[in-house]
Amino acid sequence: DAKTTQPPSMDCAEGRAANLPCNHSTISGNEYVYWYRQIHSQGPQYIIHGLKNNETNEMASLIITEDRKSSTLILPHATLRDTAVYYCIVRASIISGGGADGLTFGKGTHLIIQP
Amino acid sequence: ETGVTQTPRHLVMGMTNKKSLKCEQHLGHNAMYWYKQSAKKPLELMFVYNFKEQTENNSVPSRFSPECPNSSHLFLHLHTLQPEDSALYLCASSQGWGGRSSYEQYFGPGTRLTVT
Numbered sequence: 001d002a003k004t005t006q007p008p009s010m011d012c013a014e015g016r017a018a019n020l021p022c023n024h025s026t027i028s029g030n031e032y033v034y035w036y037r038q039i040h041s042q043g044p045q046y047i048i049h050g051l052k053n054n055e056t057n058e059m060a061s062l063i064i065t066e067d068r069k070s071s072t073l074i075l076p077h078a079t080l081r082d083t084a085v086y087y088c089i090v091r092a093s094i095i096s097g098g099g100a101d102g103l104t105f106g107k108g109t110h111l112i113i114q115p
Numbered sequence: 116e117t118g119v120t121q122t123p124r125h126l127v128m129g130m131t132n133k134k135s136l137k138c139e140q141h142l143g144h145n146a147m148y149w150y151k152q153s154a155k156k157p158l159e160l161m162f163v164y165n166f167k168e169q170t171e172n173n174s175v176p177s178r179f180s181p182e183c184p185n186s187s188h189l190f191l192h193l194h195t196l197q198p199e200d201s202a203l204y205l206c207a208s209s210q211g212w213g214g215r216s217s218y219e220q221y222f223g224p225g226t227r228l229t230v231t
Contacts, residue, residue, distance in 0.1 A: 034218050043117065043205050043222030044158065091218050102148055102160035102171060103218060 004088045009110040018075040020109050022088030025069040030092045033064060035073045036105075037084040044087065044105070047073065078113045085110050118142040119223035121206050127229045128196065136191040136226045138206030147189040148220065149181060150205040158205065164189060196230045203227050 005023040012018040024033065034049040048055055048062045050071070055062045061074040075082050087108040091101070119140045128134050140147065149161040163171035164183040178200075180192040189206055207220040 032218070041203065041225070041227075043119075043207070043225050044220075045117070046219050046221065049218065089218070101218070102150075102163050102173070103158075103220060104160070105158040107157055 004090055004106060006086070006088055006106065006109045008107065009112065011112050011114055012075075012078050014080060014113050014115050015077055018078040018082065018111055018113070020073040020075075020086050020088075020111060021070065022073070023070045024088070024090045027068050027090050028092070031090045032092070033062065033068075033071045034089040034091060034103075035060070035062065036087045036089065036103075037082075037111075038087070038108070039081075039084040047086075078111075080113050080115060083111060083113045117221045117223065119206060119208055119221050121204075121223035121226050123226060124224065125227045125229075127231060128193070129231055130196060130198070132196075133192070133194040135193065136204055136206075136228075138189040138191075138223055140187055140189075140206075140208035140221070140223075142208055142210075142221060144208040144210050144221075145186050146209045147183060147186070148207040148209075149189065149191055150207065150222075152203040152205060152225075153199075154202070161191075193228075196228075198230050201228055201230045 032049050032051050035047040036044040038044040048060050050062045050064055064071045085108040087105050122137045146165045148163050150158045151161050152158045160173050161175045162181045167183050178195050182190040203225045205225045206223045209220040
């Protein structure tokens with residue numbers, strides 16, 4: 001699996017967009033970019049994932065560069081409840097026949113939303 | 116609410132005790148996982164079950180014994196633990212079926228375990 005690099009911490013003002021970067025320069029063609037977050041002492045929460053196109057859901061947007069070597073998770077209007085550790089994970093998809101595979105979490109980015 | 120429940124939420128046990136952690140998922144998923152999160156460390160995968168069969172054991176000591184009687188339930192049996200086993204134990208589930216990635220995993224709230 002490709003390695004990811006994230007800043008250890010970031011601050012963002014409440015109500016502003018939070019942009020969390022992730023570098024994955026060794027990503028291969030069949031690997032997806034996944035984002036999870038973990039609010040203090042809770043289980044991680046799936047946010048979004050993508051392969052090469054930008055993706056958006058009700059929680060966030062994911063922007064992947066054209067060369068796929070980096071991506072940015074965008075929380076459009078951050079609230080205090082978005083304070084959490086955000087993890088960027090790169091994994092190949094299990095395409096056929098079913099299957100299951102665990103996730104490898106790094107240290108992530110501790111995002112602190114300031115009032 | 117993620118559809119994955121864990122009991123108990125907190126557990127204190129002595130090193131000679133035997134206890135079990137329970138996880139139940141209400142999502143119709145076929146894969147279930149145990150993760151461990153020690154203080155100041157990233158989450159570590161422990162076990163993976165797919166359709167009740169164990170598919171991964173991440174070099175976990177034998178004092179941790181998983182059991183998956185069906186696709187909705189997962190247990191972690193604990194015996195003769197050490198103080199360094201104190202951690203947050205998280206259960207997760209996923210679909211992992213053909214045509215879709217299995218990495219959309221849904222986590223329970225965890226069991227905070229303290230070994231005295």
